[in-house]
Amino acid sequence: MKIDLSGKTAVVSGSTLGIGFAIAWGLAECGAAVVINGRNPPGVDDAVATLKKDFPDAEVRGVAADLGTAEGCAALVKAEPTADILVNNLGIYQLQDFFEIPDEEWTRFFEVNVLSGVRLSRAYLPGMLEKKWGRVIFLSSESALNIPGDMIHYGFTKTANLAVSRGLAKRLAGTGVTVNAVLPGPTLSEGVGEMLGEDAKKAGVSIEEAGVNFVKEERPSSIIQRPATVEEVANMVVYAASPQASATTGAALRVDGGVVETIT
Known part of the structure; x- marks a missing residue:
């Protein structure tokens, strides 16, 4: 199988390091124009420079914006008004006992892990619908199914990612735009x-x-x-973003190493 994303533009949130950068790298390798995002301009610049070094012919751009806020999401969309592929990768996590998590932390986790993807999807989907082609991918987690007792606030946001992605896929039924969630372990x-x-x-x-x-x-x-390695997770995301994944939508695609004890 050869995945060719030439002519497609991919926006990957939280993509200066880790899984997000591996996803951006994989999409660039397949020929997509890639938009890197992070909060800090130096980190964004470094990630863009690395991709351009690895893929001299690739179109790579960067936008520094804090997507944990409505203003940051608006800034990204203003800088990059259209996307064919949106990967809602941005996420935070922290070990913390339930009785020590204040209200503002619950709100912060929801804003970053859930609302960033909601806002970006709301902004980019109309353009995908006009083209009758698009891919939206949410990075959830096996913690969405196995809620960790030592970071319940994180697990709840990852479950929310599943709910949004499944509901959004149903909302876009028959449009040529797919929505999926990827669940790393x-x-x-x-x-x-x-x-x-x-x-x-x-x-x-x-x-x-x-x-x-x-x-x-x-x-x-x-x-x-x-x-897993970050590349192993990125491989699933790149597939979900591909033309070959046209019949895959509303799915929870697990890259959890078999951690989740179910067969569905």
Whole structure:
């Protein structure tokens, strides 16, 4: 299968590092014009420069905007008014006990993890509908199904991503525009690497070995028995964005390594 996204423009939120950058890289490799987004201009510039170095012929642009706010989403849309592919990747997470999570943290997680995707979808979908072709992909998580007891506020936003993506797919029935959610499991991104760094140092092991230990201890139902790589998650997103995925919509596409104990 050869995925060709030439002539398509892809906007990827939160894409300067980690899964988001891997998605942007995969889309650029397939010929899409890619819009990188992050809050900090230096980080955006670095990510754009890396993509241009890896793909000299690719069209790559960057927009620095805080998509956790309505103003930031509006700034991105003003800078990049149209998209054929929208990947709502932006997300935050934090270990925190339920009784210690104040109201403002619940609101912040909802604004960043849920409303950013709602706002961008609302802005870009009319253009996709005019073309009768488009792809919207929400990055959810296995935590949407296995709500973690130590970050319930995160899990609730990931479940909300599933609800929005499924409902939006039904709203767009028969239009040629698909909407899907991708559910990563434990993934060895930069953020997770930082989280595991102290444990790795104490145990005298590599970050990769610490990741394997984490999965075996904290996600023992994992079938692959290791964290996924960011590239493995990005591969599923690139497929969902492709013309070949035209019959896939309203789906929850799991890249969780088999962590979730269901067959549906």
